[in-house]
Amino acid sequence: MAASPSPSVVVVAGPIRPGDAPQLCDRVRAARTGAPDADIVCDVSGVTSTDLATIDALARMQLAARRAGGRIRLRDPSPKLALLLRLAGLDELLGLGVEVVRDAEQREPPVAEVQEAVEAGDPAL
Numbered sequence: 001m002a003a004s005p006s007p008s009v010v011v012v013a014g015p016i017r018p019g020d021a022p023q024l025c026d027r028v029r030a031a032r033t034g035a036p037d038a039d040i041v042c043d044v045s046g047v048t049s050t051d052l053a054t055i056d057a058l059a060r061m062q063l064a065a066r067r068a069g070g071r072i073r074l075r076d077p078s079p080k081l082a083l084l085l086r087l088a089g090l091d092e093l094l095g096l097g098v099e100v101v102r103d104a105e106q107r108e109p110p111v112a113e114v115q116e117a118v119e120a121g122d123p124a125l
Contacts, residue, residue, distance in 0.1 A: 008038060010061075010072070013046030021057040025064035032068040040065055045076035054081065055088050062093060 008031035012024065031040045042061065047054060058074070065072045077085065085091045 008032070009041045009043055009075075011043045011046065013048075015049035016047060016054040016057045018053045018056070020053075021060045024057050024061050028061045028064045028072060029068050032065055032070050039070060040072045041075050042072045043075045044081065045078075047078065047081060050078065050080040050084055055084060055090065058085070059090060059093070062090075 010024075010027050010031050016024075028040055028042075042058070044058075058072075062072050074085075082091070
């Protein structure tokens with residue numbers, strides 16, 4: 001069995017602006033040409049923006065990779081970026097196993113445990 005080629009790495013750093021998506025997609029396509037049988041690893045550890053422009057650029061990069069016959073996998077997203085990707089529903093698409101875990105004291109009590117009492121002098125709502 002032949003060893004699989006190591007994936008190409010595209011490093012993305014700094015803030016991602018809305019106009020950066022086409023250039024980033026070109027970089028993904030170029031990396032895909034260099035390693036046609038491997039996934040492209042997108043190192044996002046240096047990304048400083050966590051906004052919809054960043055999410056849009058990453059989704060477009062994935063689309064460019066898919067059109068070229070591959071896919072990208074994100075490496076080292078910040079917790080904020082990972083959470084935003086999860087909220088946008090893109091965590092699975094971009095190869096993240098993101099799970100948000102909250103402490104028990106941050107959770108709201110179940111509805112069944114909520115008890116309301118009405119005082120005799122309370123005005124009607």
